[in-house]
Amino acid sequence: MRNRGGSPRVLMGQRGASAAFMPNKFVFPGGAVDAGDADIPLPKALSSACRDRIEEQSRPGLSGALAAAAVRELWEETGQILGTRGNWAAPPPDWRGFADTGHVPDASNLRFVFRAITPPGRPRRFDARFFLVDAEALASDPDDFSAASDELSHLQWIALDEIRHFDLPFITEVVLAEVAARAGQDNTPESVPFFRNDDEESLFLRLHGRAMRE
Template identity: 75%
Template sequence: MTIDKTAIRDAATVIVMRDRDSAPKVLMGQRGAKAAFMPNKFVFPGGAVDAGDSTVPLHRPLPALCRERIEIDARAGIAYPLAAAAIRELWEETGQVLGAPADWAAPPPDWHGFAASGHVPDASALRFVFRALTPPGRPRRFDARFFLVDADALATDPDDFGAASDELSHLQWIELDRIRHFDLPFITEVVLAEVAARAADDSPPASVPFFRNDDEGSTFLQLHGRPMPD
C-alpha cells in the first residue's frame, strides 16, 4: 500500500510518565471546545513538525534504533525534526523542558521561549513507541509518532505548568488505572494500552505498532528495524 501524503502533516506526540514502579501516571491536558482537531478530548502534548525543527541543535540525538524505526516507510531524515518537534510541543503545551543546560544563540522563532529557559533540546531519553495515521475524511490528517519519556528526564519541576501556553487546559498527571474515566480519542486509548504494558520498562520496545489508515482501510503493522549493537 502507498500512503497518499496529500494534506498529511508529520507530527510528534509526547507521553511523559512518572512513578513507573508504584502508581504509573501520564501527563495529559484537555483540548478546547472550539479546536478543529479533537475538541474537548484529553490528549498528550503534541503537534505538527514546523520548518524550524530541522535546524535546532540537539544536545544528544534519539537512540539509533528509534531513528531507524521512524524512517521505515517514511522520508529519510524525518527522525531529527520529529524529535525536535516532540520537545518543542512538550514545552509549548506544558512548560516542561526536555533538554540540557546551555546557551543558545539565534534560535528559530518558535524556540525563543525554550532557549530563554537556558537549555538546548535533548532527545536521548525519548523512546519511539507508536505510529498512527489519521483516517481519511477528518478535518486534519497527521502521520503522528508517539514518544514515551520518563519524567525523571525533565529539566523542570514536573508539577509546575506555569510556562505552558493555553493550548491545553486542565494539565494533570493521571493514573493509568483512572484514565478510562476521561474523554479520550480512540487512538489515545489504543496507545495507552501499549504504554501500560511498558510502564516498568524504559528500553526501546521489541517493535513499534503502526496504525495505518488510508483509502484501502485500516491496518496494524509492526515496525521492527534491525537490532543495534550495544
C-alpha cells in the first residue's frame, strides 16, 4: 500500500490473455511457494502475531516459507525489493537475482490480512494467504519496474477508489475490501478473515492466532 494517509493505492498488474489461470485479470503480485522457500533465512522475520494467525488451522512452521515466497514473488513479478542490505554465501537459483541486488529478505513489515481457499470444481484451486506491506518499507524505487518479469503487464499503483473500474477476480475484490478497511491502520489485526471453501460448504471464518486443540 502507498499513500496510506492520503489517497491509498495498491500495486497490481494484469495477467496475460493466454494465462491458464485468471487470464486478463488484474491481480496482486504473488505465486506458489517453492520447495526451497522454507530454507531461506529471514534475518528479520514476521511478527509473532502474524505468524500465529498464519499457523492457525495450518501446518506448523509454514509461516516462514510463506513470508519468503511473498518477498520472492514480489521481486520476480515487479522488481521491487523487500529487504535489507546483506550478502548471500550461496543463494538458491530462484533467489540469485534478488541476491545480486545486495539485499537479504526482510519479512518484518509484512502484515497477514486474508486467507482464501477457492471452491472445488475450478480448473485450478489455491489456498492463498494475502499480505499487506507499506511501500515505505521497500528498499527499491516503487515506480521502477525495470527488473520485473513479463508475468504481469501494466504494473501500476491503483487508487482504492478507482479499482472498481478494473477487471478483478471475485476473491481479489473481497480482499481489497479488507485492505480498504485497514487503510488507516498500521497495527496487526486482532483476527484475520478466512474464506474457506471445501467439498461440503463455504465458510467465512476468522483466524485469531489461537493454538489448535486435538
